Amino acid sequence: MMTIKDVFEDYRAQINGVYDANEIEAITLLVLGEITGMSNASIKAFPDRVLSTEQAEQTKNVLAELKTGKPIQYIFGVTEFYGLSFKVNPYVLIPRPETEELVEWILEGERQKVKGKRLSILDIGTGSGCIAISLKKNLPGAHVSAIDISTGALETAKGNAELNNVEVNFIETDILNIKSEIEIPKSDIIVSNPPYVTLEDKKKMHSNVTDFEPHTALFVPEDEPLLFYRAVADFALENLNADGQLYFEINEGLGKETVQLLADKGFKDIELRRDMSGRDRMIKASPL
Known part of the structure; x- marks a missing residue:
């Protein structure tokens, strides 16, 4: 017994x-x-x-x-994010609480705006779809698109959109090399939680992350830790609508560097925000 x-x-x-x-x-x-x-x-x-x-x-x-060391979320194949259920598997990262804070920041900003026009949102590197789906669920009038390089991740994200009864336009492409034939709509909001873990960071991480979660969604070259931020920022300059905003989840150790990168590219109103643990975790910026 x-x-x-x-x-x-x-x-x-x-x-x-x-x-x-x-x-x-x-x-x-x-x-x-x-x-x-x-x-x-x-x-x-x-x-x-x-x-x-x-x-x-x-x-x-x-x-x-x-x-x-296998994460409990992968064992049961499901987790909760922003009050919604999401299927997870080794194709996608397990959604983190700090990413919920990023979603809340975006929603805070939209609640303060005058309603009227149809909002267009793009999530770059969507993984499980947690950001895109949570935003669509809470901003049902918005047109939400999401891109990822991984076929497996996109299949998971599509399943999560169905699970949560929302429509998201999923697109398979690589933000570092978007092919000319792929059409991505212009957006009022671009949000991204891209890979940002360096090999130095990896040494401090638990094996239940490094051994089980997808490396393409986690790691960046040691000599180019802001590789994806640079690519997304360049894309945002070309593809954000007037008065649009760019939101990033960031490496807590590279807050100042990420702010500087955006400033060098001509972004304005750059705001670095800490998460509930007091770590530099997210950035908002507007193109000139």
């Missing part, structure tokens, strides 16, 4: 080298909730509840995968 309390003890004992105590608590709650259908409050209130044989087996199977 295995109880809820036993599961917490097993997880604490066996993955404490992979995650810290708070993460283990959160993961165990998530696993038990997914397997039993119980709420977090019920799980905490009934630690002596006995799991069925099948449920106990499932918790052990998940634990075995967690011990390899």
Whole structure:
């Protein structure tokens, strides 16, 4: 017989080298909730509840995968972002809380504007589609497009758009080499969370990111860490409508450099914003 309390003890004992105590608590709650259908409050209130044989087996199977460092979101194939459900797999990055803050910043700006014209938004390097889909869900009148180089990522993003009942125009292309025959609409907002992790950064990262999440969506050459920011900024100068805005999620260690890059290219009203953890995490700018 295995109880809820036993599961917490097993997880604490066996993955404490992979995650810290708070993460283990959160993961165990998530696993038990997914397997039993119980709420977090019920799980905490009934630690002596006995799991069925099948449920106990499932918790052990998940634990075995967690011990390899595999993220819980990939194990269950789903995560939550900005109050919506998203399917995730090794083709796409797992959406992060700081990216939710970027979405909120964009929505803050749009809520303050006079309504009337139909807003056009482009998400560059969409991955799971979390930014594009969340914006479309909250700005249903907007025309939203999203591009990515990865066929697998775009298939995942299309599935997520269907899951959340929104229409997004997905385009397969490489922002570093957009072919002339590919048509991308002009936009009022361009947003991008491009690859920005250098090999130096990689050394400090946990293996559950570096071993499992897609490298093309994460890493940039050590000697050119702003490669994608430069390409997106150049694209934005040509493809933003008048009074348009560019939003980036950025490498926290390269805030000043990213601001300087945009200033050198002639962007104005450049604003560097910190996330809830106090790290330089996002930038907004307007073309001249």
